[in-house]
Amino acid sequence: MTSSCPHLKLYDPEFHRDHHAAYEKMRAEHGPVIPVELEPGVQGWLVIDYATIMAWCRDERTFSRDARRWRDWREGRVPDDAAVMGMMKPRPNALFSDGEAHRRVRRAMTDAFARFDSARIAADAREMAGGLIDAFCARGEADLVAEYANPLPLLVMNRLFGMDEAAGRRFFTALRDMWDGVDAERANQEIETVLSDLVGRKRAQPGEDITSLLMQHRAGLTDEEVIQHLVLMIGAGSEPSACLLSNAVRVMLTDRRLGDDLAGARTAIPDAIDQVMWTAPPVTNYPVMYPTQDIALPGGAVIREGSPILLGFAAANRVVADEYRDRLEDAPNRAHLAWGVGPHRCPAKEMATAIATTGIEVLLSRLPRLRLAVPADELAWRLSPFGHALTRLPVAFDPQSPEQEGTTWQPSDSKPDTSTTKPQSSEKQGQSSLSSFLARLLRGR
Numbered sequence: 497m498t499s500s501c502p503h504l505k506l507y508d509p510e511f512h513r514d515h516h517a518a519y520e521k522m523r524a525e526h527g528p529v530i531p532v533e534l535e536p537g538v539q540g541w542l543v544i545d546y547a548t549i550m551a552w553c554r555d556e557r558t559f560s561r562d563a564r565r566w567r568d569w570r571e572g573r574v575p576d577d578a579a580v581m582g583m584m585k586p587r588p589n590a591l592f593s594d595g596e597a598h599r600r601v602r603r604a605m606t607d608a609f610a611r612f613d614s615a616r617i618a619a620d621a622r623e624m625a626g627g628l629i630d631a632f633c634a635r636g637e638a639d640l641v642a643e644y645a646n647p648l649p650l651l652v653m654n655r656l657f658g659m660d661e662a663a664g665r666r667f668f669t670a671l672r673d674m675w676d677g678v679d680a681e682r683a684n685q686e687i688e689t690v691l692s693d694l695v696g697r698k699r700a701q702p703g704e705d706i707t708s709l710l711m712q713h714r715a716g717l718t719d720e721e722v723i724q725h726l727v728l729m730i731g732a733g734s735e736p737s738a739c740l741l742s743n744a745v746r747v748m749l750t751d752r753r754l755g756d757d758l759a760g761a762r763t764a765i766p767d768a769i770d771q772v773m774w775t776a777p778p779v780t781n782y783p784v785m786y787p788t789q790d791i792a793l794p795g796g797a798v799i800r801e802g803s804p805i806l807l808g809f810a811a812a813n814r815v816v817a818d819e820y821r822d823r824l825e826d827a828p829n830r831a832h833l834a835w836g837v838g839p840h841r842c843p844a845k846e847m848a849t850a851i852a853t854t855g856i857e858v859l860l861s862r863l864p865r866l867r868l869a870v871p872a873d874e875l876a877w878r879l880s881p882f883g884h885a886l887t888r889l890p891v892a893f894d895p896q897s898p899e900q901e902g903t904t905w906q907p908s909d910s911k912p913d914t915s916t917t918k919p920q921s922s923e924k925q926g927q928s929s930l931s932s933f934l935a936r937l938l939r940g941r
């Protein structure tokens with residue numbers, strides 16, 4: 497690639513105005529793999545073709561996930577404080593490893609996930625969703641991104657990891673500070689401290705949770721590896737799950753075929769989820785692979801060994817979705833690439849689907865006459881080279897009383913007044929208080 501090569505600028509607001517038109521223009525000029533700029537001065541490639549993604553993701557010998565191979569960074573042309581480093585810098589976890597080293601830690605994660613079936617995840621998600629809705633249902637309006645879609649997956653994962661309420665509060669506060677860049681270094685340190693305390697507690701008293709299962713796995717993960725993979729799961733899981741949930745709600749609220757009786761349209765939820773995964777997948781251009789040798793492209797360009805190649809799931813899906821539009825509208829299928837493909841494909845697909853499906857179900861059954869509070873074309877999307885997310889989803893509905901009294905949203909950080917509540921188990925009490933704490937925290941972002 498030469499410096500005169502016209503890269504598609506993934507950070508340019510113009511690109512985000514209509515990213516599919518931009519991919520098509522580049523496809524016509526360059527074919528299935530296009531040159532991109534991730535931020536000014538950081539260059540790479542984006543694969544936007546379904547068959548090429550399938551083939552390259554399965555070829556571990558030629559395409560490595562190990563970011564230590566990233567030549568421009570290794571040779572000092574990309575600074576350590578580049579904005580993309582958060583997503584691209586090498587980390588000792590499954591997503592950045594290859595071969596047997598990858599299989600060992602991945603097996604520990606998939607074996608742990610296998611202990612929690614979709615029904616169990618759905619039951620947890622239903623309980624957490626109820627607590628979150630209680631916090632805003634009396635108002636008759638809400639921002640479903642900040643108050644619902646963002647906190648719900650975090651709360652479900654918090655319980656799965658086996659964290660108690662106090663640890664959850666510290667963890668969520670640090671996570672929020674890290675996302676907002678508020679003393680990010682200290683926040684990062686705090687996350688590691690909370691997780692390391694969690695590992696210490698689970699060593700003394702294991703439970704039926706992901707942390708204990710990872711620690712007990714025959715792969716023999718070190719404490720540090722357990723912590724790194726908890727961080728990976730939160731990083732890889734919370735944001736995409738939130739995007740899927742909010743985006744599928746948007747699809748349902750704008751799909752005229754469903755009419756006004758959304759509560760009766762539950763059977764449409766899986767279709768809305770499939771539609772989002774085909775047409776606006778949460779992970780658009782990520783993860784990144786590094787070729788272990790130079791790759792000659794059909795048009796004559798060469799991808800140099802160690803160049804970052806992003807996986808363009810959104811662009812690749814769109815071409816197939818357009819080609820089979822009629823068939824997919826009648827019977828949406830799951831042949832999209834939104835969960836990835838090959839050895840690194842998402843190991844938590846069932847869990848993420850259960851969280852999104854349950855989240856939408858509870859929302860529709862609790863909030864009568866749920867509707868968008870702004871015209872659909874005024875909804876804003878966050879500009880990121882890697883993902884596709886609504887910034888807000890303002891909705892209105894008929895105001896409702898909370899199901900659990902004492903959990904309504906309070907403007908201060910004080911604990912909810914539980915003096916009038918009916919007795920709850922201490923776990924439930926902690927959980928609903930944690931829900932409202934997290935909702936307040938994220939709403940204040």
Ligand code: HEM
Pocket residue numbers: 553590591592602605653728729730732733734736737738740778779782783834835836837838839840841842843844845847848849
């Ligand atoms: C809608 C929600 C989600 C979407 C769209 C999604 C999508 C993806 C994608 C595209 C990949 C990369 C696949 C590849 O490299 O080929 C991935 C990997 C991964 N995801 Fe998910 N994910 C979601 C939710 C979750 C959740 C809830 C968790 C954990 C609790 C999770 C954990 C992971 C992990 C650990 C990996 C790395 C696997 C590996 O490298 O072997 N994801 N996901």
